[in-house]
Amino acid sequence: MRQFRDGVFSMTGREWSLLAACVLAIIVFSVASPYYATSGNAGTVLRNSIELLLIGLGMMLLLAMGGIDVSVGVVMGLAAIGVGRALGAGVDPVLTAFVGPLTGALLGLVAATVIVLGRVPAIVGTLGLLGVYRTAIFVLLGGQWLSGLPTGLTVLLGTTILGLPIAAYVIALAYLAVWVALRRTPFGLHLLAIGNSEEKARLSGIPVVKVRFATFIISGALTGLAATFYVANYRNVEMTVGSTLALDAIAAVVLGGTSILGGKCSLVGTVLGVLLLRILQNGLLLVGVPSLWQPVVTGGLLIGVLSFEVLSNRLSLLQFRWAGK
Amino acid sequence: MNRIRNLQGSTLVLTLLALLWVVVVFVLLVLKPSVFSLATVTTILQFSTILALVSLGQAIVVMAGGAGIDLSVGGIVSLSAIFGMLALKAGLPSFLLPATCVFAGAVLGAFNGILVTRLSILPLIATLGTFFIYSGLALALTGGAAQSGVPGWLLIWGRSVFSSIPAPFLTIAIPVFAIAGIVLMWTAWGRWIYAIGFNERSAHLVGIPVDRARLILYGLSGALSGAAALISLAWLGSGRPNIGQNLELESLTAAMLGGIAISGGRGGVGGVFAAVILLVTLKTGLLQLNVNTVWQLGIVGALLVFVLLADRLSQRWR
Numbered sequence: 001m002r003q004f005r006d007g008v009f010s011m012t013g014r015e016w017s018l019l020a021a022c023v024l025a026i027i028v029f030s031v032a033s034p035y036y037a038t039s040g041n042a043g044t045v046l047r048n049s050i051e052l053l054l055i056g057l058g059m060m061l062l063l064a065m066g067g068i069d070v071s072v073g074v075v076m077g078l079a080a081i082g083v084g085r086a087l088g089a090g091v092d093p094v095l096t097a098f099v100g101p102l103t104g105a106l107l108g109l110v111a112a113t114v115i116v117l118g119r120v121p122a123i124v125g126t127l128g129l130l131g132v133y134r135t136a137i138f139v140l141l142g143g144q145w146l147s148g149l150p151t152g153l154t155v156l157l158g159t160t161i162l163g164l165p166i167a168a169y170v171i172a173l174a175y176l177a178v179w180v181a182l183r184r185t186p187f188g189l190h191l192l193a194i195g196n197s198e199e200k201a202r203l204s205g206i207p208v209v210k211v212r213f214a215t216f217i218i219s220g221a222l223t224g225l226a227a228t229f230y231v232a233n234y235r236n237v238e239m240t241v242g243s244t245l246a247l248d249a250i251a252a253v254v255l256g257g258t259s260i261l262g263g264k265c266s267l268v269g270t271v272l273g274v275l276l277l278r279i280l281q282n283g284l285l286l287v288g289v290p291s292l293w294q295p296v297v298t299g300g301l302l303i304g305v306l307s308f309e310v311l312s313n314r315l316s317l318l319q320f321r322w323a324g325k
Numbered sequence: 326m327n328r329i330r331n332l333q334g335s336t337l338v339l340t341l342l343a344l345l346w347v348v349v350v351f352v353l354l355v356l357k358p359s360v361f362s363l364a365t366v367t368t369i370l371q372f373s374t375i376l377a378l379v380s381l382g383q384a385i386v387v388m389a390g391g392a393g394i395d396l397s398v399g400g401i402v403s404l405s406a407i408f409g410m411l412a413l414k415a416g417l418p419s420f421l422l423p424a425t426c427v428f429a430g431a432v433l434g435a436f437n438g439i440l441v442t443r444l445s446i447l448p449l450i451a452t453l454g455t456f457f458i459y460s461g462l463a464l465a466l467t468g469g470a471a472q473s474g475v476p477g478w479l480l481i482w483g484r485s486v487f488s489s490i491p492a493p494f495l496t497i498a499i500p501v502f503a504i505a506g507i508v509l510m511w512t513a514w515g516r517w518i519y520a521i522g523f524n525e526r527s528a529h530l531v532g533i534p535v536d537r538a539r540l541i542l543y544g545l546s547g548a549l550s551g552a553a554a555l556i557s558l559a560w561l562g563s564g565r566p567n568i569g570q571n572l573e574l575e576s577l578t579a580a581m582l583g584g585i586a587i588s589g590g591r592g593g594v595g596g597v598f599a600a601v602i603l604l605v606t607l608k609t610g611l612l613q614l615n616v617n618t619v620w621q622l623g624i625v626g627a628l629l630v631f632v633l634l635a636d637r638l639s640q641r642w643r
Binding site: 136 | 617
């Protein structure tokens with residue numbers, strides 16, 4: 001029942017070992033590469049983590065509910081095109097910042113309609129949507145990059161208030177909002193209950209359809225918010241945008257201790273999982289591993305962590321039995 | 326309408342697919358009469374061979390239930406083609422190339438099976454992880470470059486045509502589907518697969534080795550993908566590290582279109598075969614109409630979603 005009394009930053013063994021892994025990785029890479037331990041590189045890692053963190057929070061909610069979305073990368077791409085177009089057309093930057101989350105939420109609604117109302121398994125439904133959205137990106141961009149966008153959004157998110165950029169406040173707010181929804185509202189309880197057993201949740205009177213819809217929409221909105229940051233950060237949208245984001249997000253969330261079977265999740269773990277993944281990817285690049293190896297490393301990490309968990313669970317069960325005798 | 330409604334199971338699927346195919350062909354004929362020549366038929370069958378083998382693997386994995394799915398099929402196709410070519414460069418005698426490709430595929434598939442059955446990792450997560458590992462390895466090991474040097478005798482087999490039917494289609498796709506059909510329909514093994522997919526618990530209780538059967542099916546799916554890789558080598562003449570791109574989406578669409586239930590325990594290989602032909606006809610037709618290839622992905626994806634929704638709706642009506 002610990003999960004219901006979670007503080008904003010409560011840590012358990014899992015989170016501490018993740019933190020240790022992050023520190024260890026930083027030390028190893030600092031020794032291995034002279035370019036690693038610089039403030040510029042630390043900034044790069046943090047900037048690169050923003051989109052993944054926001055998408056990861058949404059993915060965490062979906063996985064905890066027993067769902068999944070493999071189309072997050074292209075959803076972010078579509079939302080980024082929306083933000084980019086609005087920015088290019090000279091819309092006020094404050095308004096364009098909202099285009100991302102709105103587009104994302106709308107696409108989340110589409111996914112929820114197919115998956116929840118159509119009762120299609122989430123993996124297959126979102127895989128189909130992935131194909132459709134990938135084509136939509138090609139068609140919307142017309143074979144060209146969206147590049148050279150105005151700096152309005154970048155300036156807006158970089159404006160500092162009390163020493164911190166607005167971007168930091170937005171991310172903190174998103175994190176807090178997810179925490180409140182998950183740990184302090186009936187919605188969070190319902191979501192975890194559905195993750196544990198949809199049938200039991202339905203029988204105990206939880207509005208399963210409503211909660212599942214809401215979760216897909218929230219995840220979509222977070223992914224759309226990530227698109228706002230993406231555009232502010234890179235000021236262009238390329239055609240293959242977000243092609244490994246879904247895997248990265250799932251790997252980070254699973255690393256963070258969220259159960260892929262649903263019913264259990266960790267917010268701090270997700271943040272640390274995202275950081276560890278980005279630290280590893282950045283470090284390997286600086287050590288001289290070609291970027292083509294990145295999906296191999298991420299996929300290996302995902303499979304490795306899951307296998308290790310199963311095996312260590314079995315081992316501790318075995319020890320328990322021996323001790324009993 | 327009544328007659329269609331009275332049709333059951335595989336007959337219904339086959340009838341609907343045949344109707345759809347006729348519609349597609351008719352529309353194409355109206356839009357561009359010059360499309361239909363024997364050369365087009367050959368192209369369609371050549372493309373179908375690769376997709377058919379992969380879809381068959383996907384179909385048997387899905388059929389065996391337990392939320393079974395193999396998202397790594399495309400990665401296996403790419404990696405076994407690359408592995409075969411790299412082994413050839415390292416001095417493997419060329420007559421062993423076919424066996425090497427199929428064996429590599431089987432090993433990669435069996436690895437999926439071990440993750441799913443022995444470590445009980447959810448199939449969709451396990452194969453999503455291995456999808457990125459396999460397809461990433463294929464790209465990383467070659468730096469993205471195509472590997473040339475396929476032995477000449479393999480090219481002769483891969484490119485020869487008997488009365489406009491490609492040799493690989495005749496010698497691999499048709500026999501494999503025939504064997505799969507016979508095994509599924511008339512052997513205990515086939516019954517086991519349906520039983521496992523329909524109700525895992527009762528299958529277990531009557532003594533069917535559920536885990537071992539699933540492990541073998543994942544290995545088999547991998548071997549079929551390896552065979553598809555071999556055919557791509559023999560046809561294209563080089564090993565391309567991205568040859569398996571989007572095959573997971575296409576094979577799933579073909580399996581769903583072909584009447585395989587996503588929850589397992591229902592469907593047959595005839596429907597899958599017909600769905601593959603339909604899909605490839607549609608894709609080739611669009612290509613002939615000069616529709617940009619990026620549309621193919623979207624159309625296949627939309628078809629997948631549509632088929633699943635239609636399946637649910639038709640169940641509600643009954």
